[in-house]
Structures are given as C-alpha cells and as structure tokens.
Amino acid sequence: MRIAVDAMGGDYAPEEIIKGTLMAAEKWPNVQLILVGQQERILPFFVGAKPANISLVEASEVIGMDEHPANAVRKKKDASIVVASRLVKLGEADAVVSAGSTGAQMAAALLGLGRIKGIERPAIGTVLPTAEGGKLILDVGANLDASPEQLCQYALMGSIYAEKILKIPNPRVGLLNIGSEEGKGNELTQKAYSLLKVAPLNFIGNVEGRDVPYGRADVVVCEGFVGNVLLKTAEGLAGVLFQLIKEKITSNLIRKLGALAVKPGLKEIARMMDYAEYGGAPLLGVNGISIICHGSSKTKAIFNAIRVAQECIDVRLIEQIREGIPKS
CATH class of the missing domain: 3.40.718.10 (Isopropylmalate Dehydrogenase)
Structure with missing residues (x-):
C-alpha cells in the first residue's frame, strides 16, 4: 500500500x-x-x-x-x-x-x-459528529450547484462510503430540505426526491437542518453551497458553545470546583467534535x-x-x- x-x-x-x-x-x-x-x-x-x-x-x-x-x-x-x-x-x-x-x-x-x-460531478463527503456518532454530509463544496440526477449520484456514493468505511449497515439516506414532508422545498429538491425514492438505497425522505446533529440520517445529501454553509455553521457553533462553557464554568471559585467533576466528560465531547479525529474528506x-x-x-x-x-x-x-x- x-x-x-x-x-x-x-x-x-x-x-x-x-x-x-x-x-x-x-x-x-x-x-x-x-x-x-x-x-x-x-x-x-x-x-x-x-x-x-x-x-x-x-x-x-x-x-x-x-x-x-x-x-x-x-x-x-x-x-x-x-x-x-x-x-x-x-x-x-x-x-x-x-x-x-x-x-x-x-x-x-x-x-x-x-x-x-x-x-457527472464529484462530491466532497465530510463526516460530521452527531449524537449518534459520525454521519456523512455530501456535497460540502466540490460543486456549488447540482442537478437532481447529481444529487442522486451523491446519495449512491455516500451510501457506499457509509457502509464500507463508517461501517453502518444499510445506511439511512436523507435529503436536506426545509421540511420533512414530500413535496417540500424548491424545484431541485422536489425532483431529487422523486429520483431518490426509486434509487437502490435506504432513502428515508427529507431531513431538516435540526435533524442533522441528532444523527437521524446516516448520509445527508445536498448541493455544495448548502452543504458548505451547514458544515461551517456546525463548526462555528461547536466552537462558540465550548468557549461559552469554558467561560461560564470558570467564572467563580464554586463553579471551578464543579468544573473539575465534569472535566473528563467535557474532554470526551471535545474529542468527539474535533475535526482532526476524522482526518480528511474523500473526494468521491x-x-x-x-x-x-x-x-x-x-x-x-x-x-x-x-x-x-x-x-x-x-x-x-x-x-x-x-x-x-x-x-x-
């Protein structure tokens, strides 16, 4: 090798x-x-x-x-x-x-x-930490726009990667959208939904942005512009939350003493959220x-x-x- x-x-x-x-x-x-x-x-x-x-x-x-x-x-x-x-x-x-x-x-x-x-076009697949472990998001920036057919191709590649690399059997594939019901979204997502329904994968329908951190889909599919915004928002939010937690739990002596008790757990969470633990993103x-x-x-x-x-x-x-x- x-x-x-x-x-x-x-x-x-x-x-x-x-x-x-x-x-x-x-x-x-x-x-x-x-x-x-x-x-x-x-x-x-x-x-x-x-x-x-x-x-x-x-x-x-x-x-x-x-x-x-x-x-x-x-x-x-x-x-x-x-x-x-x-x-x-x-x-x-x-x-x-x-x-x-x-x-x-x-x-x-x-x-x-x-x-x-x-x-037709490659996609960057990034593992995002969630409450249910690492889940795959793609595309996160290889192509800012995508056709419904390309989103379906992303889903197929993402499903293969999640199964073979992330070791998730029969991975659940979700289409990132503004609502969970079929028929929601713009023309792109509506057409992509129709293709994904008949594709040879475990398509669970639309997922909203708030569903992503809970790990409700193993593979989240979207065009690169939306995926990049989602990824960087998640990175920024995680950074701000840890900064605020650090400030608040060390603001006085009593809180500092309490912080000693929760420190191991906070370190574990920080490790889970650290992009360095996941290494790199494949260009699929x-x-x-x-x-x-x-x-x-x-x-x-x-x-x-x-x-x-x-x-x-x-x-x-x-x-x-x-x-x-x-x-x-």
Whole structure:
C-alpha cells in the first residue's frame, strides 16, 4: 500500500504534514508513504535516519490558496498536488492526501484522474459528529450547484462510503430540505426526491437542518453551497458553545470546583467534535482515492487522513463505487 502525501499543502506545511506522516510511518510500518514537495524544505525536519517506509518525490512548485485552481494546475505541472495526483494516475501510489487548496486538489483529480463512469460531478463527503456518532454530509463544496440526477449520484456514493468505511449497515439516506414532508422545498429538491425514492438505497425522505446533529440520517445529501454553509455553521457553533462553557464554568471559585467533576466528560465531547479525529474528506466520484484535509490540519489530522486513505484502499472504494453506480 502506497500513499502520496502533499508535503507543501496547508497552513502549517511542511512541518505539521511531515510530523503527521512520521507518526503514520511509525504506526503502520508496512505502509509506504511518499512525501511530495520541495526536498530542501522537507529534509531539515528529519532528525537522524529517515524511516524506511517514507520516500521523497521532488515537486518544485506550490499552488497557493489564492490562485485560480484550474489555471494553476494547468500552468504548474510540477506543483506538489499535481505530482502527488499523477503518482496515483500512474499506479505509483494508491491514494493522495493533501491539506492544500481544495480547488487545486479537485482540479488535479479531475484533470489527472478523471471521473468514475456514471458520475457527472464529484462530491466532497465530510463526516460530521452527531449524537449518534459520525454521519456523512455530501456535497460540502466540490460543486456549488447540482442537478437532481447529481444529487442522486451523491446519495449512491455516500451510501457506499457509509457502509464500507463508517461501517453502518444499510445506511439511512436523507435529503436536506426545509421540511420533512414530500413535496417540500424548491424545484431541485422536489425532483431529487422523486429520483431518490426509486434509487437502490435506504432513502428515508427529507431531513431538516435540526435533524442533522441528532444523527437521524446516516448520509445527508445536498448541493455544495448548502452543504458548505451547514458544515461551517456546525463548526462555528461547536466552537462558540465550548468557549461559552469554558467561560461560564470558570467564572467563580464554586463553579471551578464543579468544573473539575465534569472535566473528563467535557474532554470526551471535545474529542468527539474535533475535526482532526476524522482526518480528511474523500473526494468521491473521481477515478482514484483523493483525501482532502482541512487547511489548518496539524499532526493528528494528517495522521488520521492517512488512516482514512488506508481504509479506502482496503475496501477497494473506487471499485465499490464503480459497481454501485448505474452506467446509463
């Protein structure tokens, strides 16, 4: 198993990317990890001998977060994300992991790997912590708009991912909408509902935004604009709630004493809500495993993204999606 890691992508690259890769190399000595990037910036972070299961591939260019993704991918043929994706295309790596520009990673995947037959557009699937464990939301930003047919394709891919990776048997698929009744929503959701009703999956109907944190659907389907707003609202709300809890339970001596009793539980909740625990989000629908990480990913997030990549390889995710998507 070989996983290419974009060493230059992310707010804390290359140091945190390398640390996460080193942690993964120690945990999984049989996994070959390929750090792709500018070697003069990578090598100083290795103290002593480089682990035997880490190799380096030179990539002289970097795509910045402010660059136009498709144009940058076409112009910078030696950019780290382009080279890492090319390794997957050539069969020299089984997956790519990056915390760099999401747009550039999407462009590199589409231009380099192509789409799975039967998939019109890829979708980013993110695991969102809920009261019932991690649930999958897609699309969260690969495409801002979508057709009813594309939402149905997202649902099929999401159902496969939830079953094979999240280990949820017969996952419940819900369509994000403004009401639970059939016939609610705009033209897009109404048409998508009709398609999902007859699709080969466990469609439970519409789910509202308030249903999502309770985990009432294992897979929540929506277009990328709505999904991205949902994801970032959830992230912001979780951050504000923990900030307020910390302020209020430490505001006086009596509350501080009480805080000692609830501290273990709060730590457990914080761990459940930490995106770094979930690693990265798969770009579903491209013809190769491409794991997208949060731009602010540090050691733990990169380590867990490599874990997610391994899981996708182990279950032959691309083959599973190919088999599960109608070809006509």
